[in-house]
Amino acid sequence: MSTDLTIALAVLAGMLALFVSNRWRLDLVALVGLLALVLTGVITTTEAVxxxxxxxxxxxxxLFVVGAGLxxxxxxxxxxxxxxxxxxxSTARLTAVVMLVTAVLSGLxxxxxxxxxxxxxxxxxxxRRGIxxxxxxxxxxxxxxxxxxxTLIGTPPNLIVSGQLVQSGMAGFGFFSFLAPGLVMLLIGMAYMLLLGRLLLPERQAESESRGRSDPEWIELFAQYGLNEQLQQLxxxxxxxxxxxxxxxSELRSRFGVTVLAIASTTARGRFVRKAEPGTMIRDEDDLYxxxxxxxxxxxxxxxGLRVVAERAELPASLLLVDAVVPPRSAFIGRTLRQLRLHSGAGVTVLAQRTAGSEELLLDLDRxxxxxxxxxLTGSPRALRETARSRHDLVLLEDLQEDGSERAHRAPVAIAIMLAMMALMTTGLVSNVIAVMLAAVALVISGCVRIEEAYRSINxxxxxxxxxxxxxxxxxxKTGGLAIASEALMSASGQFGPLAVMAVLFVFTAGLSQVISNTATTVLVAxxxxxxxxALExxxxxxxxxxxxxxxxxFATPVASPVNTLVLSAGGYRFMDFVRVGVPLQVVMLLATLAVVPLLFPL
Structure with missing residues (x-):
């Protein structure tokens, strides 16, 4: 084994360890590994960039810009x-429709x-349905x-494997090359969830659901966050x-850990309730919720020297409560509520928080x-939408969109641009990258997405x-590492034929994708x-x-994909829920791949 190969493998091992530890961001780990390869002379600067x-x-x-336009x-x-x-x-039909619509959107x-x-x-x-x-x-x-x-653009791994073919001098996958195997996997996945998966899924009811559906929705939300006995009127x-x-x-929140939601005042015109903003004055005989x-x-x-009016108060009807999830790309990650200053800066108050995958309920301004x-959260619809920033920083679990998007009239234009991009990629009139760039620019010029939104949409x-x-x-x-890996794969499974090699590749790729980015896994395994x-010819x-x-x-862990992380808290799931439902599905996908792919792409 050459010195350069030893260095490359050591760098790769270090990167994988950092990926799994999740102590640094993935892109930072990749950049550190890149610089290590350059500084040790394994690759040149030209190869590095x-x-x-x-x-x-x-x-x-x-494609991030195209998605933003839609x-x-x-x-x-x-x-x-x-x-x-x-x-x-039917609940079964609802599940099927939800999965089908989600899959179609995700393909584009x-x-x-x-x-x-x-x-x-x-x-x-x-x-609405009590499910x-x-x-x-x-x-x-x-x-x-x-x-x-x-589709080719459905996920980065698809683009990477196609690019690997092009880089090797072969024709890449077409836009719809993934459609036939993808449809088979989707239908099998839907059948699994409707038949076996539904028996394995947990059915967790919020505490408030046992109270009866006549309770106000705020009681349901308060119960979910452990606040059902913490609202008082003083x-x-x-x-x-x-x-x-x-x-x-007053420092009631920052110093004493007590959040004022609303203030009720009595004037000559009667009693009125207003949301408690940072600058809202507190007067004699006011009631604090x-x-x-x-x-x-x-x-x-x-x-x-306050007086307790009600130890279990009713929430004023004028207050809007919404729960939200912090998505994987959020700028809020790693920052505390005290640092974010949402209450004073954005007009949004965080009342409670729940750690992903945990039953622990707390409000810690410094975590x-x-x-x-x-x-x-509580706040005005506009303030909540601004804080969410179109789902980049927060995903609101209630639809607060105004009636009709301000750019809804441009929807036909966005659809036409999307279809034109797909047509260009299918016919090959221009290269795929040019087709995507044309669509992105057209969406900006047509006003479907503003230029600053376009840049902000890129992950x-x-x-x-x-x-x-x-x-x-x-x-x-360059160092011969790929040849050695290929030889090791061949010696381990090559004697059993191509299907055995495909099975080993599937298990290794799917397994590694449960703990590190599937994009990084694909770059390394492709x-x-x-x-x-x-080698197998x-x-x-x-x-x-x-x-x-x-x-x-x-499918098998809540950290395997950002979409799993997003539904973790919203669905009340635990880590083992994904293992119990996801591992059998991965086995089904493996068997389906070995049966279907060789038929569609003859060996």
């Missing part, structure tokens, strides 16, 4: 709202964006992953230290937020990750699959299609 000009990287960036014009939301119209009265847009669209829609349907969200949200996540198998007597102070300077632990509220009552955390973590990790494949090829196909298309399907089979 080649990934940033790779057509696959540019296509993925452009989101901003309301196309995606309109499709999501058709679910209940098509679903009928990002899977994470699709789930962000479907979450509030599905939760609203579940509430546990846990029966519907995992099927939504799985459908988003299965939908990514339908009166400020004359002479209290709180009188003539505003909500912010507060949330906090009983000990904290008791301490505030004693310190400021860094993580992907999948659930938050209970630069994913773009940089791919661009920085592609040179690792170059390093392994060259090995290509080398194995050449069989068509590489079946091998690389196997890699693409396996990379999208991220």
């Amino acid at each position: 080649a990934g940033f000009s790779d057509p696959v990287v540019l296509m993925i960036a452009g 989101f901003r014009t309301g196309v995606a939301d309109a499709m999501g709202r058709q679910v209940e119209v098509l679903a009928g009265g 847009l990002s899977s994470t964006g699709t789930v962000a669209v479907m979450l509030p829609v599905v939760l609203a349907i579940a509430r 546990s969200p846990s029966l519907l949200l995992m099927p939504v996540a799985y459908a988003a992953l299965l939908g990514g198998m339908l 009166r400020v007597p004359r002479g209290s230290l709180l009188a003539a102070a505003d909500v912010s300077s 507060v949330v906090g632990r009983s000990g904290a509220i008791a301490g505030v009552v004693e310190r400021f 860094p937020l993580a992907a999948g955390d659930a938050l209970l 630069f973590e994913a773009v940089v990750l791919i661009a920085a990790i592609l040179p690792m494949a170059t390093a392994l090829d 060259p090995v699959a290509l080398q194995a196909a050449l 069989v068509s590489p298309y079946a091998m690389l299609m196997t890699i693409a399907i396996a990379a999208s089979s991220a």
